[in-house]
Amino acid sequence: MSSLLEITWTDPVTSRKGYVVIDTLVRGLASGGLRLRDGCTLDEVRGLAQGMTRKESLVYDPADRYLPLGGGKGGIDIDPGDPEAPEVLRRFLAAVRPIVKEQWNTGEDFGLRQETLDKVAADLGLASTVEAVFAILPDADAARQRLAEAFAVNVDGLCLADLVGGYGVAQACLVTAERMGLDHERVTAVVQGFGSIGGAVARYLAAAGVRVIAVADRDGLIRNDAGLDVELLLGARDGLGVIDRAVLRPGDRTGPREAWLDVPCDLLVPAAMSYVITEADTSRITARVVVEGANMPTLPEAEAALVTRGIPVVPDFLANVMTNAWWWWIVFGDIEPTAASSYSKIDSTMRRLVEAVSVEADRTGRTLRACALQLARRNAEAVTERAGVTG
Template sequence: MSLLEVTWTDPATQARGYLVIDRLVRGVSSGGLRMRAGCTLDEVRGLARGMTAKEALNYDPAARYVPLGGAKGGIDFDPYDPRAKDVLTAYLHAMSPYVERFWTMGEDLGLRQSTIDEVIAKIGLQSSIQAVYPLLDDEQKARQRLADAFQVTVDGVSLDELVGGYGVAQAALAGIEYLHIHNPTAFVQGFGSMGGATARYLAKAGVTVVGLADVHGVVANPAGLDVEALLLSRDEHGAIDRTRLRPEDRRLERDTWLDVEADVLVPAATSYAINAGNAHRVRAKLVVEAANMPLTEDAEVRALVIPDVVANSATNSWWWWTLFGDIDATAESAFEKIGTNMRRLVDEIIGEPSPREAAKRLAAASVKEIEQRFPRP
């Protein structure tokens, strides 16, 4: 059972919002806030459990950063609606007592960190992660270090929008090596911060990205898309600028995203994108879960699956490694730490009969060790 579940209704739009705190460690939890039409309490509950595992998997007894508990927030509202920022403001105002003391949060599906930061300042809070400040040895230095990291850009894209996808790409490359896939191809569903960075770093590693999907449809080219040009011209919601496509690039309908042939499939958009009804269409040898919970429990695919709690954990960990001082506020330090840690995690689960179950066992063992070190009051 979750430690805390809160349901909220916006009086102006009747939008529903949820907060689930699955676990506290040293009195604090961690997990992003998403906004999408159709978001449910069950979805947020599952995401919060996933965050507990995601935090625990990155536990290093020798590090300054000690994983926090897991939490998640969700708002059932269309992020493209012109009233979306007002709904977000009302939600965060209602949840502000939890943000102040128990819940550190950041962007997730449908929201940008810059928008969250703007609203947080508007309602009078210090930061979306202020609940963790009492755990810092030197709050001023730690906050400056994270602020410096958020100012870093790499080839035109801010570092905070790259670290998660860089980790996913490293997980995918480990899977490609394990399966001995030669001249690998990849399809990425979703082109926001997670999907966009994944596509960039797969392409940089020599993987041919043959297809991308956004909210408007699919673009594909069996010879490979110009990922960098599309990445640098996407809009704030991760929509691809179709005017940047080349004559040989194809435009396809949204529901064809599982039909583009590729060795690696990276679902990097919504939860439950692959289910019992469409799992038979997955032809990839490797599925890397960049999104949270992109496969339903009843979705049976024949591919090797690297689960979300491992593959997309780098965004969360990068914040804390930087804040607590385990890495410097540079891209080089971030990418080195993420690459090393991701390869270690994938190596520990990839040879098991079920990598997902192996990840759950590793997370449970880490949770137990953390609880022994920091017993609940």
């Protein structure tokens, strides 16, 4: 299926490319983040936008005030650490400002922090990066207040908004492990990426009793088969999710970044970049299950090879759906702007989704991805019927 809108922008100063893809619209609106990544392509952003369409529809609950939006995504081909990145981002957002103001509700994604995005948006005269959705709400001021209050909530020194996505992935891991008959206290996990998603995944898995034995950041692998001190590592990471090796304990070992695939474990959680598990990598993986915390981390042929070996893959648009859903639950007023209300809604929704998809996979012998896609399509039809008008 072709996208509704695809924009390719060329920066007049650096010649860097930026992209916006609107895959679908519901009530004239789409939702999806903006990423900064050296090597980002239109094909990548197109795939991410399609994933957002699936995330939006998958999480639909007719009891919610939140009526899912369409799917969109943005990306800029630049390393977030490049000194030119802030000004390239500013020029890109200035160029696509009409889309942001009218249709595309966006937020942070890989390589971009929400506070950075908010500052640039404010400089361009936008009150937020989700202005388009406020136009359809009966009380936009109350929605803005709820969102501001939610972003002001801190949990153990970290912003709630930075935790909900990884918390959701951790819950997907835990429910999947339960269904596989695995005791949390005996489960081991490896997490690739230690930013807002990966760090929160590791935190909440460890809190549930899972032994996190390895994490990988941009500087390499940190491994301890007896279990890492996740809180120690969280306190020693920088804004890009890189851990200061000076805090490592005597039993912690380091290794090359790509070695995360070789560590034997029960739960393998890619939670950083796209396209990190190729077909050639699959023979190195001995995990019981792969849970996709990142967007599109596993190439299709790699997933097919893993499934053939009896290693299921919990797809990204199911496992990491909660960052996006949480924003809209807050905005539409389905939850209070508190950690307790947020975690309760994530717990119940993730359990409902994982169990529904898993039961269907067990019944039909189809993959988790195929069953999740079926549920997303069914929900999309219900959303279309309820919305009345779609773009």
